Amino acid sequence: MTSRRSALARLGAVAGTLGLSGCARVLGSASDGVDTGLPPNPHADSLPARQYVQGPYLPTDAAGNDLQPRYRRVLLLRLDVDPSVEAARTVERAMRTVEAAFDWRGDGLFHLLAWGTDYFERIGELGRAPISKPRVVSRTDDPALLSFDAVLVLESDVPSHLSAVENAMFGAATTLQGQPVDHPLGDVLSVAERRTGFLGEGLPAKHADVEGIPAGALSADDPTFMGFFSDRQGTQASEDRVAIDGGRFDGGTTLHVAHLTQDLDTWWEGLDDAGRVARMFSPEFDPAEIADFGANVPFTDAVREHAREFDVVGHHEKVAQVRREGEPLLLRRDFNTTDGGHAGVHFLSLQRTLDHFRRTRRAMNGWYVRDDSEAITDRENNGILNFVDVQSRANFYVPPRDERAFPLL
Secondary structure, three states: OHHHHHHHHHHHHHOOOOOOHHHHHHOOHHOOOOOOOOOOOOOOOOHHHHHEOOOOOEEEOOOOOOOOOOEEEEEEEEOOOOOOOOHHHHHHHHHHHHHOOOOOOOOOOEEEEEEEEEHHHHOOOOOOOOOOOOOOOOOOOOEEEEOOOOEEEEOOHHHHHHHHHHHHHHOOOOOEEEEOOOOHHHOEEEEEEEEEEEOOOOHHHHOOOOEEOOOOOOOOOOOOOOOOOOOHHHHHOOOOOOOOOOOOOOOOEEEEEEEEEEEOOOHOOOOHHHHHHHHHHHOOHHHHHHHHHHOOOOOOOOHHHHHHHOOOOOHHHHHHHHHHHEOOOOOOOOOOEOHHHEEEEEEEEEEEEEHHHHHHHHHHOOOOHHHHOOOOOOOOOOOOHHHEEEEEEEEEEEEEEHHHOOOOO
């Protein structure tokens, strides 16, 4: 009996001989009346054109900070068939099934489908793509430099929504929120790696029984394993800032995905509040001031002066050195994880160009302050570098929504 997957592969080979230029854009335009053989997207008029846009759909706290979804799932994918018009139709139908099942908001589901360096290499377009293979950007880490065909990022305040989507797209479920799943992503893609995690008050303490966190270190108020907030508006690039502006990739963005493990025994048991504040933010701050940082962190531009005076520099003050017009270059969607039984962070960042990520990471390295204090090394007293290790890196391109099925074909 011929499997659906093998049939798709044969269709892909036939379609490949016919030419596929622009198939992603045409498929995404079904709601505009273009005859693509696909049903109209039922939510096309209410969804943002940029897949990564969440800001207008999120609640905020009293200071105006976005309250990001509390649960995350990252599915790193391999392509199992040749790129083709038929495979692109399957991908687009699958994504529309997900969109039809949930509202675009925190208690519904945010999702994006991005394409990796393996995919662009597979179609012979890596040199033209807005991404490149990941690089080692720190001499203190030796990460695995990974390459995938695609990634599906899922975010929700309701953890069962994440499981439901994964089971419908790649598992045995045949319905999603009561609707039939006739064209799952699993017909053309398979899950190579799966990453999970959480963000927000109460969740780190509930997941603290893993390697890397001393017993009793976290309170129910801590939003991250290191105890501090990570997403003040003033420490994030805007969604407009990270959009590619003009050209073939207009409206898209780049996505960096890294896995960091954390070893926090010394963080919690070897440092006092002032020591943690100095390394996370800046030694210029008193711990009592942190609670008053509403939507921003008011740094002075004095990293090297702080190195000479305090023999320590802060993480946030270092990365603030590469802001443009007062705004960071990265829009972070990072979150804590206990994958592998170890405390960690899945670091997801969106940026207009991967060079913006590399520039920000080089600023975080803090090599330029080592000459200002003998106490500061590549890791010691150098922000949070002594408490994190990068395990892997991978890069992706996030197309606009109407080009998410096989971009550049």
